[in-house]
Amino acid sequence: PGFEAGLYGSITVADLDANFWEEPISQPRVKSRHLTMQQPSDWANLPSEFLKYHLSIYLPLPYARQVCKSWSKSILANAVVFHHLKSFREDALQYSRYIIVDAIGYDDGQKILKNLNTNRAIAKLVWAKQMLDKEILPLLDAITESQYLKELSIQAGGMGTRGVCKLLDAVQQNSSLRVLALTRLRVDDAAIITSLTSMVKINTTLTRLELVNGEFDHKLDLSPLSDALKASRTLKELFIDGNSIYSGQLAQLAPGISENTSLSTLNIGDNFISDATDICGIVESNTRLSTLSIRGNFGDADSSYSERVLVALSRGNFSCLDLGGSGLASCKSPCIRSAIVTCSKTLRALSLDYNKIAPHVPVIADPLSVCLNLQRLSLKSCFIGMEGILNLLEKLKACPKLLDLNLDGNILDDKSAASIAASLSALESLESLSIGDNSFGDEGSVLLASSLSNLCILDLHNNDISARGVVSVLNAVEANSKLESLSLKHNSLDRASLKQIVASLSRSQALTNLNLAECGHLGPDSVSALVEALSHFSVSKACRINLAQALTDEELRARASALRPQGSFVSLKLFGSTTHKMD
Secondary structure, three states, X not given: OOOOOOOOOEEOOOOOOHHHOOOOOOOOOOOOOEEOOOOHHHHHHOOHHHHOOOOEEOOOOOOHHHHHHOOOHHHHOOOEEEEOOOOOOHHHHHHOXXXXXXXXXXXXXXXXXXXXXXXXXXXXXXXXXXXXXXXXXXXXXXHHHOOOOOEEEEEOOOOOHHHHHHHHHXXXXXXXXXXXXXXXXXXXXXXXXXXXXXXHHHOOOOOEEEEXXXXXXXXXXXXXXXXXXXXXXXXXXXXXXXXXXXXXXXXXXXHHXXXXXXXXXXXXXXXXXXXXXXXXXXXXXXXXOOEEEOOOOOOOOOHHHHHHHHHHHOOOOOOEEEOOOOOOOOOOHHXXXXXXXXXXXXXXXXXXOOXXXXXXXXXXXXXXXXXXXXXXXEOOOOOOOHHHHHHHHHHHOOOOOOOEEEOOOOOOEHHXXXXXXXXXXXXXXXXXXXOOOOEOHHXXXXXXXXXXXXXXXXXXXXXXXXXXXXXXXXXXXXXXXXXXXXXXXXXXXXXXXXXXXXXXXXHOOOOXXXXXXXXXXXXXXXXXXXXXXXXXXXXXXXXXXXXXXXXXXXXXXXXXXXHOOOOOOEEEEEEEOOOOEEO
């Protein structure tokens, strides 16, 4: 809720020299999004009404004990602690509520896992590095014994059948876990299905299950899992997207999903489902479903499949629908209209990405005008064109709550920029706009950036913008008091423009996040040029600049060291040419 309300922020503590800290903020704004204090001793005086808006705290360093002792438990309840540096301090664990494990060594990982079953504070563990079978033993004990762990997310690609089964058996006995997420899980053994079935059937506290971006062997029988889903009375959200599930396997799961009485969210996107029969049966039978994603299915199937799904959707009241890449190009217009109109009172988010819906734009736009609660609309790569987009924007004026709009990849160019900018300006509630993968060029992009004064987030990636145009766009948004994030990724950039970019950032009223990734290869000298530019300007706010240049680790370390003496605080994101990443 804090993120959706625009209150997201972070307090950043880095493993850097003392003279690297930003100037202290004596009276921080309550809704300020970013904060970096000069010295740990200053943090004890921060008012709790300020800290409660800051959900992300990096504290894996020597200051962790001093900092955490000065904060109340209510503040720590909102903290997300990232342990991802090589210098890991075990004493920080006793104050950590959420832990995200990334690039740490085996021994430090074991310390975290062994601490889980005795630490009452830790409620969330995200194991972002690949979990191996040899690392799982202390985790099993922690999961079995812990009464405080609420969320567990593991990258399971390195685990074998035995390790996965042991993990699922441990979760089965846990009485506190609410969320279990296993990514890149390979389900290629009936033993895993047996353990998964038993866990879903016996565990009565789990409300969200994610098995995403893995692979289900198409020969496995999923009927036992279906029976478990049918019996579950607590599971509310099920994500099984990106698992190569075939139509026949969905047919096995369908009875359990259809008869489940607690499920409200279902994501079966990006699988190999080409038959709409079972999806239609689920939608028609389970009236509790309010969020549904069938993205990436039916792409090569006959258009009648997606048409049947739309007919089924017209019988429900959905709040979030993701129909991206589901073959809507040839569907009859009445089906699309009917599905949207039926959900018009409840619909908050709709995605029609990767569907060639240009012939149906008027019929889609008309019912959208009565979706008074619509907050997010995505029409990415729909190839709609200027006329269709203008028609759509005219209808969206009637949506008073629209916050987020994605119009990437819709064959728009500089000739349409003025008309589109005028139409977008009329959407008074709009805060985030992505209109990349078009051809606005320098003039069109500058016109868009300067006209949309209500936006907090603007994405103009891959719009044929030259290095000079990038600077012009930044100059155009300097006076914007709301724009905080700007992406100019996949455009052009040269070393000469870096100084002008930093100068523009220093004058900008609100801009704190600038993405210039993959704007041509600038080479190691570009970082040096940026460091030199920073030395001439004082950026009075915490900024994140993403250049994403391919450098060696040695080059990265040298440039990172050069940044330390600067008086301004800038987060510079670069990627090495090896497997390491420095942030």
